[in-house]
Amino acid sequence: MLELHLILIFVIIGAIIAVEIKDLLSSVVAVSAAGLGLCIIFLMLKAPDVAITQLVVEIFLLVILIRATIRRDLPFSVSGRWFFNTLITVVFIGMFLTVAFICLKQLPEFGSxxxxxxxxxxxxxxxxxxxxxxxxxxxxxxxxxxxxxxxxxxxxxxxxxxxxxxxxxxxxxxxxxxxxxx
Amino acid sequence: MSVYFLNFVLFSIGLYCVLRKRNLIKIIIGLIICEYAVNLFLILVGYKMNGRSPIYAPQQEIVNMVDPLPQVLVLTSIVISLATTALVIAVAIRIYEKYHTFDITKIRRLKG
Structure with a gap:
């Protein structure tokens, strides 16, 4: 299942770009690329109906998000307790990932x-x-x-x-x- | 198992975006990423190694099918997530028309 990992990493990179880029329109396009990668993953996991639905929903979402964001850029504001807030968020997400990793062992093995x-x-x-x-x-x-x-x-x-x-x-x-x- | 972990990393990227960003559109994008991760997780749980998609074909016996139940429920979930996302975007557009900004720290007079 190497190709599954590769496309999932592509989706993750698309999500990171969508989160971190400053231009809103580019962010919308990046999240759409992530969604199309997800569509390919659904096809590889033998779920063709879900892949078709995901494709249609993805295109519709792109259209309405562009309607919301076009010609409305905003500068990224970093005022306030920037370091403190980021620290709290990262600690919380680290705790979430740790607990999730422990709980994943209770699931049945992937593929069965x-x-x-x-x-x-x-x-x-x-x-x-x-x-x-x-x-x-x-x-x-x-x-x-x-x-x-x-x-x-x-x-x-x-x-x-x-x-x-x-x-x-x-x-x-x-x-x-x-x-x-x- | 590592696929599950990558999937949780994708979910936590969306969670970070929702918790940390101040732009309304960025928060909506974080929500969309979380939805992707949850849908993908449910499909991954139902996958059977070397399975076939659950569609019968004439003149051949298909024995090793993947689990169809998570796929059906994810199909429902994708459409519902589209509906909720459209609603959230409509609210964001209205907020932009009223306050002329997407910055959530500048939107304080949420009344009337």
Whole structure:
């Protein structure tokens, strides 16, 4: 699995560039490159559906992030307790990595998952749903309520975005009408 | 095992960005990196060595399939993370229109 490590290191380098570069537009492009590397990793881990979704989501994210950042650079401000804050953050992340490294030993070895639930899906999935792609048979058959909840969250977030970016509030319009009457 | 550790390094880069940066867009980018790391971790847990993707093919028996359940749930998670990211970016654009800055130390009058 050497190539998996290499592309993961590419993703990590892309993330570091995205975090540390000063220009916001370059940062957005770097995080998009990291996402496309992640898409290739999904393909190598035999998850083609996830890779396709990641690709589409990545492009959409790039478009809306560029909409947010274009022509809006900001200088990097280092005022305040810069050294103290960085020290606290690095210590916290070091503790997190240590605990995560200890806990990783409890996981099953990489490449041999516990397939207690999904062995049932693999065995019975085709007979029960008649879908050759087991991903879609689980997504729309066995776990259809999850997909329903996902659609609910999606529509809720669309409504929330429309409410937030609306230019003119209702209160403003009513005040204007009141002024017109007097 | 080293793949898991690299994955956690990716997560902590995102965490550092969220905790330390002062630009709102940088914080959103940190959130996106954290989402990448979590999705990748779930897919990695379900990977089977030398496995095939869980799609049946006609006239051949495929025995060694990877775990399909984490892939399905990550598929859901990617779409939801896109929705939440779009919401956060909309809030950031509104904040920029109101305060003309992305610097979170200069945004203090968060009322009304």
């Amino acid at each position: 998952p516990l397939m207690r639930v999904s062995s049932f899906y693999l065995k019975e999935g085709f007979d029960k749903t008649q879908a050759t792609n087991l991903i879609s048979s689980i997504l729309l058959g066995f776990r259809a309520y999850d997909t329903l909840g996902e659609a609910t969250i999606l529509f809720t977030s669309v409504i929330a975005v429309l409410v937030v970016i609306r230019k003119k509030g209702r209160k403003e319009v009513m005040e204007k009408e009141d002024k017109d009457e007097f």
